[in-house]
Amino acid sequence: MNCREFVEFLDRYLEADLPAGERSAFDEHIAECPACVHYLDGYRKSMQAVRKTLELEQLVSAAPRDLLAAILAAREKKATDL
Amino acid sequence: MDMVPPSSAPTLTDRELLPRLRAGEEQAFEAFARRFCDPMYYVARRLLRNEEDTRDVVQDAFLQAFRSLHKFEGRSELKTWLHRIVVNAALMKLRGRKNQPERSIDDWLPRFAADEHHLVEPACFDSRLEEMLQKRELRTAVLEAIDKLPAIYRTVVLLRDIEEVDTEETARLLDVGEGVVRTRLHRGRQALRTLLEPLFREGTHELP
Numbered sequence: 515m516n517c518r519e520f521v522e523f524l525d526r527y528l529e530a531d532l533p534a535g536e537r538s539a540f541d542e543h544i545a546e547c548p549a550c551v552h553y554l555d556g557y558r559k560s561m562q563a564v565r566k567t568l569e570l571e572q573l574v575s576a577a578p579r580d581l582l583a584a585i586l587a588a589r590e591k592k593a594t595d596l
Numbered sequence: 597m598d599m600v601p602p603s604s605a606p607t608l609t610d611r612e613l614l615p616r617l618r619a620g621e622e623q624a625f626e627a628f629a630r631r632f633c634d635p636m637y638y639v640a641r642r643l644l645r646n647e648e649d650t651r652d653v654v655q656d657a658f659l660q661a662f663r664s665l666h667k668f669e670g671r672s673e674l675k676t677w678l679h680r681i682v683v684n685a686a687l688m689k690l691r692g693r694k695n696q697p698e699r700s701i702d703d704w705l706p707r708f709a710a711d712e713h714h715l716v717e718p719a720c721f722d723s724r725l726e727e728m729l730q731k732r733e734l735r736t737a738v739l740e741a742i743d744k745l746p747a748i749y750r751t752v753v754l755l756r757d758i759e760e761v762d763t764e765e766t767a768r769l770l771d772v773g774e775g776v777v778r779t780r781l782h783r784g785r786q787a788l789r790t791l792l793e794p795l796f797r798e799g800t801h802e803l804p
Contacts, residue, residue: 516712525782553706553718553789556796559725560789561757563796566729567738568642568758574732577637581651583600585629585658592659 515543520550524557600630607631610674617665629658632675636682643686643754645743657685683759687769690751698746704787719797734795741791749784756781 520543526532527540544551608616608627616624636657641650661681668677707715722728729735742750755761755769756777767774794800 517714518708518712521706521708521714521786525778525785549714549717552720553714556718556721556793557785557789559721559723559796560792561785563725563729563738563792564742564753564788565758566726567735570729570735571739572638577634578647578651581637581654582629582633584651585633585655586600586626588655588659589625589629589662592662 515539517543517547517550517553520547521553524554528558600626610670613674614668614670625662628661628674632678633658635675636678639679639682639759640686642758643683643751644689649689653685653689654682657682660685679759680765683755683761684769687751690747696747699744701746701749701783701787704744704790705783706786706790719793721793721796722798722800725796728796737795738792741788741795744791745784745787749780749787752777752780753784753788757785 520540523532523540527537530537532540544554608624613624613628617628633654637650637654640653640657641647644650644653657678661678664681668674706718709715729738742753745753751770752766755766756763761769763774763777767777770777
């Protein structure tokens, strides 16, 4: 397995979606290629960064306080429109 | 617009709420909206990134939910059912948007030399990235990176990795094949890795 192949099919390796023979090709490549070890680590950490960012952004930015009232008002309006 | 004062009523479980919703009890609708308004706002906002569209979509989704409650069979949780309605409504809104000029994702995919090695050595990411993300500027930079992705890739990354919609459901919502979903997800993540590397490369940030 070369680096291009490793990167191309990395998602399947991470989902554990490979037959044992193919999986061991990835494991062997990881054992001998520090560049791909770094690539894989960065790929995982990027996903982690995106999740953490969105999680923290939700904590610091409140939903609009009038949204609930707007939803209930819209429901009332629909009911009276009928 | 008036705000609704906080409710002093205890939170009802799905089992308690559902028959009351089906019976058309006004207090049940308010309890339902109160419980899910904020979480659904965040779901829509992650996908739409625009305040006005987010508010429209959340309101429409709740109205749709109110109308469809009689069809809800209770095989999933109320929150899961509502989540699908909100995601669907957000995707429809996205489809209706005029296409912004976008760079090709190829610009951010990894490149390889003739011998199939990485053209540029991938850097190590700092293991303290969660701590680093306490800084607002860094989170803003991550959000900007997500926004740089062409919409078809960004949507799949958000649906699969953030909203945790499975491949089959994502394919159905986007009206594409599962193979397309997998490819777009992987390319989206690869592009994010490229965009985020300068931010998280080891040695980039000093921490106290």
